[in-house]
Amino acid sequence: MKKIDTLIIGAGLSGLSAAFKLQGKTDYLLIEKENKAGGLSSSFKKTGFTFDFSGHLLHFHDEKTKKLILKLLKKNHALIKRKSQIYSHGVFSPYPFQFNLFNLPNSARKDCVSGFIKAYEKRLKNKLKSNALLNFKNWSLSVFGEGINKHFMLPYNSKLWQYPLEKLSSDWCAPFVPVPKMEDIITGAYSKEKKNIGYNPTFYYPKTGGIQALSDAFLKQIKNINLNAELTDINLKTKTAAIKNIGKIQYKRLINTIGLKHFINKVTDAPEKIKKLNKTLKYTTVYVLNIGTTKINSDKHWTYFPEKRFKFYRAGISSNFSKRITPKNASSMYIEVSTYGKPINLQQTKKDIIKGLIKCGILKSPKDIIESMWLKIECAYVIYDKERAKALPEIFAYLKKHRIHSIGRYGAWKYSFMEESVSEGIETAKQIMRSSRRNR
Numbered sequence: 001m002k003k004i005d006t007l008i009i010g011a012g013l014s015g016l017s018a019a020f021k022l023q024g025k026t027d028y029l030l031i032e033k034e035n036k037a038g039g040l041s042s043s044f045k046k047t048g049f050t051f052d053f054s055g056h057l058l059h060f061h062d063e064k065t066k067k068l069i070l071k072l073l074k075k076n077h078a079l080i081k082r083k084s085q086i087y088s089h090g091v092f093s094p095y096p097f098q099f100n101l102f103n104l105p106n107s108a109r110k111d112c113v114s115g116f117i118k119a120y121e122k123r124l125k126n127k128l129k130s131n132a133l134l135n136f137k138n139w140s141l142s143v144f145g146e147g148i149n150k151h152f153m154l155p156y157n158s159k160l161w162q163y164p165l166e167k168l169s170s171d172w173c174a175p176f177v178p179v180p181k182m183e184d185i186i187t188g189a190y191s192k193e194k195k196n197i198g199y200n201p202t203f204y205y206p207k208t209g210g211i212q213a214l215s216d217a218f219l220k221q222i223k224n225i226n227l228n229a230e231l232t233d234i235n236l237k238t239k240t241a242a243i244k245n246i247g248k249i250q251y252k253r254l255i256n257t258i259g260l261k262h263f264i265n266k267v268t269d270a271p272e273k274i275k276k277l278n279k280t281l282k283y284t285t286v287y288v289l290n291i292g293t294t295k296i297n298s299d300k301h302w303t304y305f306p307e308k309r310f311k312f313y314r315a316g317i318s319s320n321f322s323k324r325i326t327p328k329n330a331s332s333m334y335i336e337v338s339t340y341g342k343p344i345n346l347q348q349t350k351k352d353i354i355k356g357l358i359k360c361g362i363l364k365s366p367k368d369i370i371e372s373m374w375l376k377i378e379c380a381y382v383i384y385d386k387e388r389a390k391a392l393p394e395i396f397a398y399l400k401k402h403r404i405h406s407i408g409r410y411g412a413w414k415y416s417f418m419e420e421s422v423s424e425g426i427e428t429a430k431q432i433m434r435s436s437r438r439n440r
């Protein structure tokens with residue numbers, strides 16, 4: 001049996017960055033089930049178009065990680081000022097909705113402003129219990145009021161999560177949902193002055209190669225990687241992993257970056273209690289329709305679609321991130337549809353999407369479409385509910401006992417971004433190097 005010091009499962013950005021940091025320092029092996037590295041930060045080429053798994057844009061909060069990523073990309077990156085919007089009531093409003101109500105018809109705008117004022121007064125009067133204790137729906141109602149919820153928050157989030165909003169907790173949304181002050185609501189309702197607020201007012205994107213360019217930049221620095229190597233099962237007591245096309249490997253330490261739920265399902269000696277808790281973890285699946293066109297009528301980066309008449313929740317224009325990911329004189333888009341456990345009819349959904357894009361004016365005619373490609377993200381958004389809150393501490397304690405670091409958006413079973421996957425990969429590798437020095 002092959003022996004390895006550190007086994008890393010999954011070559012998305014978490015696994016790649018961990019391997020990058022361990023390279024030349026300790027004995028490791030990175031395994032990936034697909035025939036290429038990158039995970040969700042992969043791109044696919046078709047007749048001159050480069051398609052990603054929806055928009056994969058780099059927004060930074062940590063200077064060190066930003067420096068590393070930009071250095072690895074060399075000069076292949078552009079800093080872009082976000083231009084995003086919402087389509088509802090037949091008009092486009094700048095994003096974030098709650099800060100830019102000015103374009104809405106009078107009645108909807110009145111709903112939003114008066115609802116916000118009522119919610120604000122109620123909050124002042126009641127000194128609400130900690131927001132973290134409220135479910136998402138009640139949190140959103142308490143913060144934004146009836147109108148903003150009716151016209152954006154609830155329909156949009158219902159479409160994205162495909163799960164009852166009163167069963168979702170509100171602890172995921174703080175970094176992603178900006179909360180306006182009274183002054184912001186009034187200014188945004190009556191003045192056209194655009195406010196570029198939110199977690200990603202600017203972002204970086206590779207000039208060429210799509211987001212795969214970042215994964216490839218890490219890959220170039222890594223020597224010990226096996227592609228087409230899927231972890232099929234693992235025994236935590238004996239520390240042996242069975243891997244397709246490799247066979248059995250005995251490891252000392254393990255970094256897992258595949259979905260926590262899927263990883264636990266592969267553990268042959270998991271206690272019943274852990275298996276039972278694992279069963280309660282849930283996620284939504286996202287289908288991304290990428291299209292290549294001769295023409296798109298918008299200079300925006302992406303648009304949110306809260307209304308039920310549109311099957312999709314978001315549509316982005318990738319050729320507005322970079323002109324070098326399409327053939328000359330062409331444009332490209334990605335459109336996202338979410339589902340919870342139910343398969344979708346791709347042919348019909350594609351027709352509905354095209355109709356929707358024509359209705360709002362982003363596309364002129366179906367004849368403009370020259371290429372398309374569906375990409376499926378089986379586990380896209382993990383569901384934040386009370387079962388998750390109960391299960392995670394016990395599952396992580398069990399993994400820690402067996403020296404397993406489960407990291408990244410899916411290994412840690414959370415809502416996070418590429419930057420965190422990279423910083424967690426690097427940080428975990430450093431921890432492993434420290435502990436192997438101690439044990440020498």
Ligand SMILES: Cc1cc2nc3c(=O)[nH]c(=O)nc-3n(C[C@H](O)[C@H](O)[C@H](O)COP(=O)(O)OP(=O)(O)OC[C@H]3O[C@@H](n4cnc5c(N)ncnc54)[C@H](O)[C@@H]3O)c2cc1C
Nearest residue numbers: 010012013014033039040055056057230231408409417418
């Ligand atoms: C719709 C959507 C949009 C997003 N947009 C952005 C964005 O704009 N900006 C941003 O920063 N982040 C974005 N993200 C988040 C981003 O994709 C993730 O944070 C990041 O890519 C996660 O990387 P990872 O390495 O942790 O996981 P993954 O990329 O999922 O990597 C896991 C790897 O494990 C492999 N694997 C799975 N099972 C096995 C097995 N049994 N054996 C071996 N290998 C296996 C997979 O093939 C994959 O390569 C988005 C996510 C979604 C779903």
